[in-house]
Amino acid sequence: MSNLLDPTVLCFVVGLIAGLAKSDLKLPKSSYEFVSLYLLLAIGLKGGVQLGKTDFATFLPALLGTIALGLVIPVIAFKILIWTKKFSRVDAGSIAAHYGSVSAVTFATAISYLETQNISYESYVTTLMVILEAPAIIVGIYLAKGGFKAVDDRKELMRDILFGKSLFLLGGGLVIGYVASEAKMKQLDPLFVDLFKGFLALFLLEMGVKTSQQMSLLKKTGMCLVLFAIGMPLISGTLGIGVGKLIGMSDGGVLILTILAASASYIAAPSAMKIAVPQASPTLSLTASLAITFPFNIIVGIPLFLKIIQSI
Numbered sequence: 001m002s003n004l005l006d007p008t009v010l011c012f013v014v015g016l017i018a019g020l021a022k023s024d025l026k027l028p029k030s031s032y033e034f035v036s037l038y039l040l041l042a043i044g045l046k047g048g049v050q051l052g053k054t055d056f057a058t059f060l061p062a063l064l065g066t067i068a069l070g071l072v073i074p075v076i077a078f079k080i081l082i083w084t085k086k087f088s089r090v091d092a093g094s095i096a097a098h099y100g101s102v103s104a105v106t107f108a109t110a111i112s113y114l115e116t117q118n119i120s121y122e123s124y125v126t127t128l129m130v131i132l133e134a135p136a137i138i139v140g141i142y143l144a145k146g147g148f149k150a151v152d153d154r155k156e157l158m159r160d161i162l163f164g165k166s167l168f169l170l171g172g173g174l175v176i177g178y179v180a181s182e183a184k185m186k187q188l189d190p191l192f193v194d195l196f197k198g199f200l201a202l203f204l205l206e207m208g209v210k211t212s213q214q215m216s217l218l219k220k221t222g223m224c225l226v227l228f229a230i231g232m233p234l235i236s237g238t239l240g241i242g243v244g245k246l247i248g249m250s251d252g253g254v255l256i257l258t259i260l261a262a263s264a265s266y267i268a269a270p271s272a273m274k275i276a277v278p279q280a281s282p283t284l285s286l287t288a289s290l291a292i293t294f295p296f297n298i299i300v301g302i303p304l305f306l307k308i309i310q311s312i
Contacts, residue, residue, distance in 0.1 A: 008112055009298055011201040015208020016295070020215070027206040035203045036267075039108055040166055042192040042199075044173015047126020049185050052178045054124045061247040062257070066128045069243060069261050070135035073236045074100030078143045080232070086224045087284070090144045094273045094280035097140020098289045099232050101265035102132050104166060105207060106297050108200055110259040113302050114252045121252030125260075130170045132260055137269055141276045166268045207294070214291035221287050229264075229292035237262035237305055241312070251309050258305045263297055264289035 018025040027035070051059075074096040081092035107129050114121055177185060218226060240261030244254030266289045273280055 006113065006116060008109060008197060008201045008204050012204035012208040012211075012295070012298055015205040015210075016212050017208070019209040019212025025205075026209055027202065032203075032206050035199050035206075037165065037169060038192075038199050039196075039203060040104060040169040041173045042196050043104060043108060043111075043126055043129075044170040045177040045185065045188065045192055046173075047124070047129075047170075048174040048177020048179075049182060050123030050177075051127055051174060052182075054122075059124045059127070062122065062124060062128060062249065062253075063131065065243040065247050066131050066257070066260070067135060069236075069239060069257075070100055070132045071139055073239065073261060074136045074139040074143065076235065077228075077232055078140070080228065084224050084228070086222065089146070090277050090280045091284055093140050093142075093144020094269075094277050094282075095228075095285050095288060096143055097137045097273060098266070098269040098285045099236065099264045099293075100132075100136025100140055101269045102129050102136075102260050103263035103265060103289075103294060103297075104129065104170070104267070105200075105203060106259055106263040106294065107256070108196075109204070109298055110256055110302050112197055112200060113306075114255065117306075119252040119255075119306075120250060121256050122249055125253060125256040126170070127174060128257060129260055130167065130174060133167050133170075133265075133268055137265075137272045140269070141272070144273075144277045144280060164268055164271055204298075207290075211291055211295055214287050217283055217287045218291060221284055225284060225288050226292060229288040230296055233262035233264070233293050233297055233301055237301065241305065241309055244309075245312060251306070254309045255302070255306050258309070259297065259302060262293075262301055262305070264293045266290045266294065 015025065077099040078092050078096035081087045081095055082089070087095070111121075111125075237258045240258035241254060243261075244257040249257065266286055269289075270282055270286060273285065274282070
């Protein structure tokens, strides 16, 4: 309940209600694009500064665990979707890629929640998000296509994955934060630290509106997709808890890894799937990830997973 009363989450709820009520509330496209770029760069910069303070020996187990999650989660999602006999191979692979990849906004909301609760977390968690993005998309494409030979333009695909705005800005921010001195990075705090929650609130307001638009498609996609979009985050989140606890992360760090595992992409993965698997239905993937999994994680998943983590 405490997460639902967080101002940033309440902004999401307001946007959701506005969209369902057919309000004309909407961020201008240019503003939405600016805020999304700001959040990605801010997350990367903060992560880079913290990564500079991290010992590689401490980071290595988390690195390997994250790669393992990125490889395993899309396979599990794919197997479940095929088992239902409701989805074609290409659609199952595309959806699996979305669920193996990550949501930067869900990550940012989890970070905000931990800071509000005064719960510490490992300094390298942003790096884990960057690492988790690509493997899952590649595995999802492989599953959808039955191999990489069927991908028409592999060069364009790899360019889109590695140099798409989300991964590129996160990675670029990490490098800047890592190589620049902490004193110089402090000069950027008024913009990238002090205003972060305000911009996150604006972004979640717009995400609420966008989520309401995807909800109108739920009748077309069927109950099977709804159940998957709620059940899969619980499965992958449980895997995240297991990996985080196994490698000895703090409760805050385990929550971040869990949310990374449980979240679903709606930026990087759709772009990659459009190139690699154009036959796949974007409606299925976006409805599941944006209309169901995103609000579930924001409102229910974050506090629920933290409660489970703290009880173990």
